Amino acid sequence: xxxxxxxxxxxxxxxxxxxxxxxxxxxxxxxxxxxxxxxxxxxxxxxxxxxxxxxxxxxxxxxxxxxxxxxxxxxxxxxxxxxxxxxxxxxxxxxxxxxxxxxxxxxxxxxxxxxxx
Numbered sequence: 001x002x003x004x005x006x007x008x009x010x011x012x013x014x015x016x017x018x019x020x021x022x023x024x025x026x027x028x029x030x031x032x033x034x035x036x037x038x039x040x041x042x043x044x045x046x047x048x049x050x051x052x053x054x055x056x057x058x059x060x061x062x063x064x065x066x067x068x069x070x071x072x073x074x075x076x077x078x079x080x081x082x083x084x085x086x087x088x089x090x091x092x093x094x095x096x097x098x099x100x101x102x103x104x105x106x107x108x109x110x111x112x113x114x115x116x117x
Contacts, residue, residue, distance in 0.1 A: 022023075024096075026087070036113045041058060041059075041114060041115045042058075042059035042060070042061070042062060042080075042082070042112055042113065042114060042115065043055065043056070043057050043059065043112070043113055043114070043115050043116075044056040044059055044062065044080070044082060044101075044103070044110060044111070044112050045110060045111045045113075046103065046109070046110045047109040047110065047111075048109075049109075050104065052088065054084070055084075055085040055088050055090075056080070056082035056083065056084060056101060057082055057083050057085045057090055057092065057115065058082055058083050058092065058098070058115075059080050059081065059082035059112075060080070061080060062078050062079075062080045062083065062112050063078060063079055063080060064077075064078050065077055065078065065079060065102075075103060076104060076106055077102050077103060077107040078102070078103050078105075079100065079101065079102045079103075080100075080101060081098055081099065081100055081101075082098065082099070082100050082101065083096050083097065083099075084096055084097065084099055084114075090115060090116070090117050
């Protein structure tokens with residue numbers, strides 16, 4: 001076994017042992033960070049009452065804003081990047097661009113889910 005393979009095997013074993021020693025919350029945090037890193041192909045539907053009024057597609061992650069004042073409090077909005085799906089067909093059509101968006105916890109009814117396509 002060459003040095004590189006031995007190093008990789010040692011690193012994999014250390015990571016596996018470390019994961020078993022973590023609390024459930026730590027394991028969940030690691031899982032979420034891996035999911036955020038790999039992406040989820042998310043869809044965000046925004047409603048006005050019972051009516052679907054806007055859809056964003058191909059969202060890698062929806063992030064909760066954090067306080068900038070040194071505290072650990074979350075802010076009352078989420079943000080991300082996705083394609084505005086103007087015709088609500090789950091497809092990126094010509095002219096539909098990837099944009100930044102924010103949604104408020106106070107004024108918006110929304111559903112975030114993995115794309116069915």
